[in-house]
Amino acid sequence: MALEPIDIELLKPQELRVIYDMSRVILKAVDSASALKEIIRIARPVFIFDNVVLYQPREDKSLEPIYARSVGRGRSVEADMAWGEAIAIDVLECEEIIIRQENISTEGDSRMESRLNSRFFLGLPLVVGDVVVGALVFIRFGGPNYLPEQVNMAQLIAEHIEHLLERQSLVNRVASLEAERKLDHLQQEFVATVSHDLRSPLGFIKGYTTTLLRDDIDWDWETRREFLTIIDDEADRLSALIDNLLDSSRLQAGTLPMEFQEVDLSSLLKEFTHRTQIGEYYVQIKLNLGHSNENVWIDSTRMIQVLDNIISNSAKYAPGSPVTISTKLDPDYLHITLEDNGPGIPNDQLENIFKRFFRLPNYRDMAKGSGLGLFICKQIINAHHGEVFAESTLGKGSCFHILLPRNWSKFDDKYSGEEMLQ
Ligand code: ADP
Secondary structure, X not given: OOOOOOOHHHOOHHHHHHHHHHHHHHHHOOOHHHHHHHHHHHHOOOOOOOEEEEEEEOOOOOEEEEEXXXXXXXXXXXXXXXXXXXXXXXXXXXXXXXXXXXXXXXXXXXXXXXXXXXXXXXXXXXXXXXXXXXEEEEEEEOOOOOOHHHHHHHHHHHHHHHHHHHHHHHHHHHHHHHHHHHHHHHHHHHHHHHHHHHHHHHHHHHHHHHXXXXXXXXXXXXXXXXXXXHHHHHHHHHHHHHHHHHHHHHHHHOOOOOOOEEEEHHHHHHHHHHHHHOOOOOOOEEEEEOOOOOEEEEOHHHHHHHHHHHHHHHHHHOOOOOEEEEEEEOOOEEEEEEEEOOOOOOHHHOOHHHOOOOOOHHHHHHOOOOOOHHHHHHHHHHHXXXXXXXXXXXXXXXXXXXXXXXXXXXXXXXXXXXXXXX
């Protein structure tokens, strides 16, 4: 049956009311699933059916029943969805309304059985733009057949559902455009930040090397040494930056290998403190070990990387301040805090400092950095099923908290290298 224009003259006042109500549902729809349900509920008093199924074609041309409603006669929705499939395939293929009757009653069927086995189908194509995007199939068990004015009504229901699908596809399109735009923006930001951060040490290295190579100047040994030290520092910075960039993208992709083992945290912290005090930056560390005999299941190298980053941040942003490292046992976590007496971090930025490339604008000039360190720390601690966060009072200092789960045996199976970050 070809799609005919709907004849409004044929509609009764109750049907007009239903159409008005369906239009209002579409106008007010927040989510398509409940709007669809509501349309079918509203339409049912003026259009009798036992089952309805809405099919949409998948990419591989198979059918996906995206909505099904069974209003009686003892049939399960799943079974009903399959009954409508054959007619839905035909509707999608010929893009026309199809009315079909099927009778599979056999002798000896009870009255109910013969009624259920005599099926009257009405299939309608759902068109959005010029494209048939689905098929709406109604079933009546035991009749009656569909009269022209009832087909008319079914067509009106289908038209309302088409509006709903069109709306949904627009919403999806807008969401995917928005996601694309965000990704694009992130990529541009990433490239801009990375190229800026890579350029700056490279600029120093190139500048001082070119200066040293000039034939017209005979640099004295002290100046030469000073320039070479700058080149050396900047090369280290470049290499650290590249390591950070690699770590951060591997952590995000879930491919950074981790080697977990049972570790005595007290020994690790003592050794770390000792090493830091003779290391490249000097920070006076006070160690308060408030826990005993508690081992943790960690990747020591990565854990030291986290501690190192937080301590070196204190050296950079809270110069001259001692750092107190404390531990205590919380019910579920082994709790480590690292506290400095520096300038502190504004409360509304405490979460941002863990985001990729984020640096507090006012502290940028205090020290070089890329804003990757704390982002990496967070990813590493997350991979330990732990938490890291900061607290601060402006002008008094910052305190970084690391929580490591005590009941790590429950994660045992997951703590096996690369896969745990997936
Ligand atoms: P980077 O040090 O390379 O900039 P991080 O991710 O390690 O990157 O830190 C992000 C930002 O958090 C820093 O740029 C700084 O603004 C702020 N920050 C981190 N630690 C401290 C601290 N102890 N005191 C004050 N600000 C801090």
